[in-house]
Amino acid sequence: MTSLDGLLAPLPEHDLIAGRTALIDVDVQNAQVYGLAEKVRASGLDAIYQEYREEVAKILPRIRSLKEACRQAGIEVIHLRCASYAGDGRDGCTIFRSADVTEQGDEDAAEIVVEVAPEPGEIVITKVSTAAFNGSDLDTVLRNRGIDTLLVTGLVTDGCVEGTVRGAADRGYKVFLIEDASASWTRAQHAAAVRILGRWSARLLDTDAALRRIAGSSGDDRRHSLAVPGLVH
Secondary structure (H helix, E strand, C coil), X not given: CCCHHHHCCCCCCCCCEHHHEEEEEXXXXXXHHHHXXXXXXXCXXXXXXXHHHHHXXXXXXXXXXXXXXXXXXXXXXXXXXXCCCCCCCCCCCHHHHHCCCXXXXXXXXXXXCHHHCCCCCCEEEEECCCCHHHHCCHHHHHHHHCCCEEEEEEEXXXXXXXXXXXXXXXXXXXXXXXXXXXXXXXXXXHHHHHHHHHHHCCEXXXXXXXXXXXXXXXXXXXXXXXXXXXXXX
């Protein structure tokens, strides 16, 4: 054994069952894609700004294709975003306050970017912490829907995506991280987060593999799914 990886068995494999699976898109909103990026550039971090913008440009069409495929397959599409209920950020976690997350849900900064925007009737969940299971009613919504399997995309991989994936795994959800449909401020940060999450918390898929699984997802046949304790069935 040359690394700690050999101490753990591989994460189990899971099927996608349409009525029990959701795509969770994390924080692909104007404030994250544009607002924070402009703050990074204004701080003189031009190289990081450029790298981030390049990676975001790559993942947006992938997220769009995943959302479209999920809609066609009957898989729930859920959009997460950071915002302040109070409108001044005082209800947010420490890192949100330091990043000046003060936009309210009806402001442009809180809107999901147009390239991957919600369709009518899709669920948009506001969160006041990096990890959605800590700072929103995501868990309640998923349990009410009988969902036990998650496909996760979004921004940023080593921040809100990581916190949400870890929270899901800790609660017994079956998690797939779509590794080329998420991004971080740097490629190195993204790669490190993907490696760790893929070891402990989520099965890793690229977009093409995820699309094939989505296309082959079965109907809501609960007899062939592994139950997650505590989920409403």
